[in-house]
Amino acid sequence: MPRRTKMQRRGKGKPKYRAPSHKYLARAKFPPIREELMVGEVVEILHDPARTAPLMVIRCDDDFYALPAPEGIMVGSQVEIGSGAHLRAGNVLPLGEIPEGMDVFNIELVPGDGGKIVRAAGLSAKVMAKEEGRVIVKLPSxxxxxxxxxxxxxxxxxxxxxxxxxxxxxxGKVYHILKAKAKVWPRVAARAMNPVDHPMGGGKRRHKRKKTTSKRAPRGARVGSIGARRTGRKKGGKK
Structure with a gap:
């Protein structure tokens, strides 16, 4: 019986393929939306293995929140969250109150979701235009x-x-960086494996393979051309 492919082994969820979430510090999300302006203080800046950007821990009254740290922030800085906050690095405002041309990050896709996009180290988006009922933002892509x-x-x-x-x-450094995010590295090409290890393995040279289609196969057996348009000889002559 052939060995199971990497996709099949990964689906079972062995420790090798499981994210070490017990090492992650916290979820970096905005506080719930409130009518009043929240003012907090940065009490600590930490490295989180789960992300590339450092985290800043903010204390608002008796509550603590973790957010991606902006450039220029330091321990003891004040952070304002909500409508009416000053236009200063690290403050959180609705997009409708941010002027055009300003750099922003950790943007919500739906009001109140806590911030979903533009969160990796060194990234920023730009507010391009404002129209009635919508704001156009230019992403890093x-x-x-x-x-x-x-x-x-x-x-x-x-x-x-x-x-x-x-x-x-x-x-070795690449291996440990990707291991912290549950990414297996290095990744061996399928056709470089032996026939027992992968359906595409075997052969001492690169050669054109017969097209395969595995659209209706089980999830672990989907290899080759998934949903190929045509896999056999073209029927009929030229018109």
Whole structure:
């Protein structure tokens, strides 16, 4: 019996493929929407293995919240959350109150979801235009996204922008970086394996393979051309 493919082994959820979520610090989400302005203080800046950007811990009254840290923030800085906050790095405002051309990050897709996009180290989006009932934001991918003006965002650029400038130098560092995020590395190509390890394995040279289709196969057996348009000879002559 052939060995199970990596996709089948990953689906079972062994420790090798399971995210080490017990090491993650906290969920980086905005507080629930309130009518009054919340003012907090940054009490700590931490490294979270789950993300590339550092986390800042904010204390508001007796509550603590974790958010991605912007560039220029430090322990003791004040952070304002809500409508009417000042236009300062780290403050949280609705998109409708942020002027055009300003950099923002940790943007909500739906008002009150806590922030979903533009959260990795060094990223920022830009408020491009405001229209009646909507705000157009330019994402780091240069895609224009239309959002509700009540969606909240943080002012500034995510900290940790220089993480890619330092060379990794050896393969072991890449392995440990990706292991913290439950990503298996290095990844062996399917056709470089033996026939017992993968349906595409075998052969001492690269050769054109017969098209396969596995659209209706079980999830672990979907290899090759999934949902190929045509797999056999073309019937009929040329017209």
């Amino acid at each position: 240069r895609q224009l996204k239309v959002l509700n003006p009540r969606c909240r965002a943080m002012i500034g650029v995510v900290a940790g922008a220089g993480r890619k400038e330092k060379p990794l130098l050896k393969a």
